[in-house]
Each structure stands twice: as C-alpha cells, then as structure tokens.
Amino acid sequence: MNGTIDTSTLSQLDRSHHLHPFTDLGRYSKDGGRIVSKAEHIYIFDSDGNKILDGMSGLWCCNLGYSQQSIVEAVYNQLQELPYYNNFFNCSNQPSLEMAKALVDVTPDQFTHVFFTNSGSEANDTNIRLVHRYFDLLDKPQKKIIISRKNAYHGSTIAAASLGGMNYMHKQFTGLSYVHHIGEPNWFSDGGDLDKAEFGLKVARELAAKIDQLGEDKVAAFIAEPVQGAGGVIIPPDTYWPEIQRICDERDILLIADEVICGFGRTGEWFGSESYNIKPDLMTFAKAVTNGYMPLGGVMVSNKIADVLMADSDEFAHGLTYSGHPASCAAGLATLEILTGSTIIEQAKTTIGPHFQARLAALSDHPIVGEVRGRGMFAALELVKDKSSRERLAPDAAGAVFCRDTAVASGLMIRATGDAMISAPPMVCSVEEIDILATKLEAALDKTAQHYGIA
Ligand SMILES: *Cc1c(COP(=O)(O)O)cnc(C)c1O
Numbered sequence: 001m002n003g004t005i006d007t008s009t010l011s012q013l014d015r016s017h018h019l020h021p022f023t024d025l026g027r028y029s030k031d032g033g034r035i036v037s038k039a040e041h042i043y044i045f046d047s048d049g050n051k052i053l054d055g056m057s058g059l060w061c062c063n064l065g066y067s068q069q070s071i072v073e074a075v076y077n078q079l080q081e082l083p084y085y086n087n088f089f090n091c092s093n094q095p096s097l098e099m100a101k102a103l104v105d106v107t108p109d110q111f112t113h114v115f116f117t118n119s120g121s122e123a124n125d126t127n128i129r130l131v132h133r134y135f136d137l138l139d140k141p142q143k144k145i146i147i148s149r150k151n152a153y154h155g156s157t158i159a160a161a162s163l164g165g166m167n168y169m170h171k172q173f174t175g176l177s178y179v180h181h182i183g184e185p186n187w188f189s190d191g192g193d194l195d196k197a198e199f200g201l202k203v204a205r206e207l208a209a210k211i212d213q214l215g216e217d218k219v220a221a222f223i224a225e226p227v228q229g230a231g232g233v234i235i236p237p238d239t240y241w242p243e244i245q246r247i248c249d250e251r252d253i254l255l256i257a258d259e260v261i262c263g264f265g266r267t268g269e270w271f272g273s274e275s276y277n278i279k280p281d282l283m284t285f286a287k288a289v290t291n292g293y294m295p296l297g298g299v300m301v302s303n304k305i306a307d308v309l310m311a312d313s314d315e316f317a318h319g320l321t322y323s324g325h326p327a328s329c330a331a332g333l334a335t336l337e338i339l340t341g342s343t344i345i346e347q348a349k350t351t352i353g354p355h356f357q358a359r360l361a362a363l364s365d366h367p368i369v370g371e372v373r374g375r376g377m378f379a380a381l382e383l384v385k386d387k388s389s390r391e392r393l394a395p396d397a398a399g400a401v402f403c404r405d406t407a408v409a410s411g412l413m414i415r416a417t418g419d420a421m422i423s424a425p426p427m428v429c430s431v432e433e434i435d436i437l438a439t440k441l442e443a444a445l446d447k448t449a450q451h452y453g454i455a
Contacts, residue, residue, distance in 0.1 A: 039066035061292030078330035096324030120286035121155025153230035185236035200237025226272025229261030233380035268349035268376030359438035407444035
C-alpha cells in the first residue's frame, strides 16, 4: 500500500470532507466506500488489500492497463523540462503541437486540426462553441439547434449534460433550450416486434422528422456516440448509421461523433466512426487518449470547419487554462506511441476482442440473461426474469446492482447500468484473463438468479 493511513481513518476523512461525483451522498456519508490504493496491469488493489480485476478499465479510460511505464516517464520528463505554459495569445509548446500532429495522423482523413480541452465534457462544450461560430461565420446565425439522443452520455458540465439524454441527470438541472433529443437505437428496450434492421431505420428517421419539424435552417448539428457507452453499450442495428449519415448530408447538418469511449481501439478499430463507416465533421475524444493517466480531451476538427474558422479575422473567444497542457500531451503522445507501435488495436478486432465476445455470448443461455451485445472490447448483458417477454429481473434495476455487488465481492469490477451488466476490460488482457472475467461474471449471474429464485 502506498499510504501510511489506515483504512478506517481514510474512510472517516472521506466521509467527512469529500463530496463524491455520481454518488448517493447521504448513503456515502454513512457507509463510505472502497479506497483504491494501487494498481498493476489490469488489477486494482484497495486499502484492505483486496485484489480486483478491473473489468471497466477505470472509467473506460485505462485501456492499456495500469503499468505503462513509458507514459509515466513521459509525464515525469515533461514536468522537468516545461511543467506548464499556456497556448493562449500566440504561444505554443512542443508536446501540444506534436500531439496535434499525432492525432491528425491516427484519426480519419478529414480531420486536420485539434482543439484541446481537459475532459470530454469540455470538449463537447467546445463542439457547441465551434458549431455556433462556424454557422455565424457562414452567415447562418439562425442555425443554433443541436439534436442529440435519449440515454446519451456526453459529460456533466451544463452544456454536456444538456446534450446528454439521461433523465435522472436532467431532473437535477435546467438544460439548454437549443438542445433537442430523439430516440436511441436501443432494440432490446424499444424495438418491440420490429426486427433489428427495421428498427434501426425507424429510429434513424426520427432525426429527419425532428429536423423537418424544427426547420433545417435552425438545426446546426447532430451529436451521437457511435456506440452509446454509459447508456449501456447500445450496439446500433447495421441500418442505423448509414441512414443517419444520409439524413445529415442531405440537410446540411453537421455530424459530431462523440468518440470519448469508442476512440482509440475500443470498438476494434481506431475509432467507432471507422467501425460504422461514418464521416463526422467533428469528433470528441478524451479518456483513453492518455490511457487515463492525465486529464486530456479535445475535438478533432475537419478541414471543412477549420478552413472557415481560420478565414476569420476575429479571435475565437474560447479556451481553457490547461488547453494543450504539456504534461497531458506528453502522456497522450506516449499512449499513441504504444498504440501505433503494437498490435493491441488489431487484437481487439481479431483475437482478444472476439474471444471476449464469444465468452460473454455463451452466457446468453443463462436463465436471467435476455440479450448479450458487444463489439471489440466492450459488451453488455441484459438481465431479465423472462427471456421471451424481456421482462426485467427486478424493479428499479435492483437485479443488476445485486449482480454487480456480487461480482465485485468476488474480485471482478464491473458496472450495472439500468438492468444491464457492462464490461469494458483493458485491451491488454490475455486470453486467460478474459476467461477469469467470464468465469467470475457467470458465478455472479448464478448467485443473482438464485437470489431471485430463478433456476
Ligand atoms: C465520459 C464521457 C464524456 C465526458 O468525459 P469527461 O472527461 O468525464 O468530462 C463524454 N462523452 C462520452 C461518450 C463519455 O463516455
């Protein structure tokens, strides 16, 4: 353990002074939580010495695990050389310009420029600033509306949470009036009797209907994750994305791909946009870009938009003190070096990814599993009481919470999202480690079925 403070003292300090993100604060102040004190490869260790296989890569960010020494050294060396300088007012620094070039090299061809932020949320705020500025400069100032989707996750600042479609978040703040939502391509929950292909077209066409209702002259952009991550690893039907692309192209609507989870290999390609063959105008990244070791996010900007912005003689009045922070960019460069110099992304498509998907797909025979879906290195299992009616296992998603707690107690960190179990393990897992994950998950499903009296 790296600390000298015992668990009960740590827990007391935590409960007394620390307001936790996305946490039931009342309960936490009474019961506390787990204090993670070190990590190695794909394992985290808590302050009581429990070793837990991290089936979530932190928060979908430590895709290369916790022992990437070259990233640590790159940050350390950068802090020695130039710990900080900003990119405002005609200044720059070498790591940020090298990182910009490295990102342009690994992202699809249309992306020529990068705007750096510290997080995915700020990057999505930046998307709105870029889109509004772009249409202002094109003399279409009435184009301000952004269309997003129900159950999307785009971050937690006011603008990013407005773009998001999580009801439980919207209940707690007032969203931006120029953000509108359409349905999500969630066949398991919304597909009813339609087959997946029909359903994909039907939800995609909600975009056309919404644009026509609001007026093409008022709608600026559509934002979506290629695969919704936090919403429950919602794999869209194959018909969905081609139709969305067609609708955006036909109507002069910018397409923003939020690649914060999909990006850097999670789908088995470098970017989810490549997996689904779409051509976004803007692309949000964060999380895995530094393997989670340093805060860094940003927006990839296509030449179509960059050309307009750079023809402007006014200042682009947006930026963050740490936009292009040298140490974060050094971490990003080291991360991209690992990805470009290895077969890790290819393995997510051809070996480890298919093994992970096959092991989880085998669980679809389990009595409480209604659907297994996934792609590359992430997947979801829907828990049900009745497979054919898709009736949920328990009210208020309690079944998934029970299953998660059981898995964590057995040494597997996994997430419960609604009624689904979610896993996005580090892409550096071995075949044997995927087997351990699947075995622990199956044991947790067995105990959950037992708990709810389902044989
Ligand atoms: C996590 C996430 C964000 C927000 O990123 P932060 O760094 O937490 O602000 C945005 N979009 C998606 C798809 C995400 O998963």
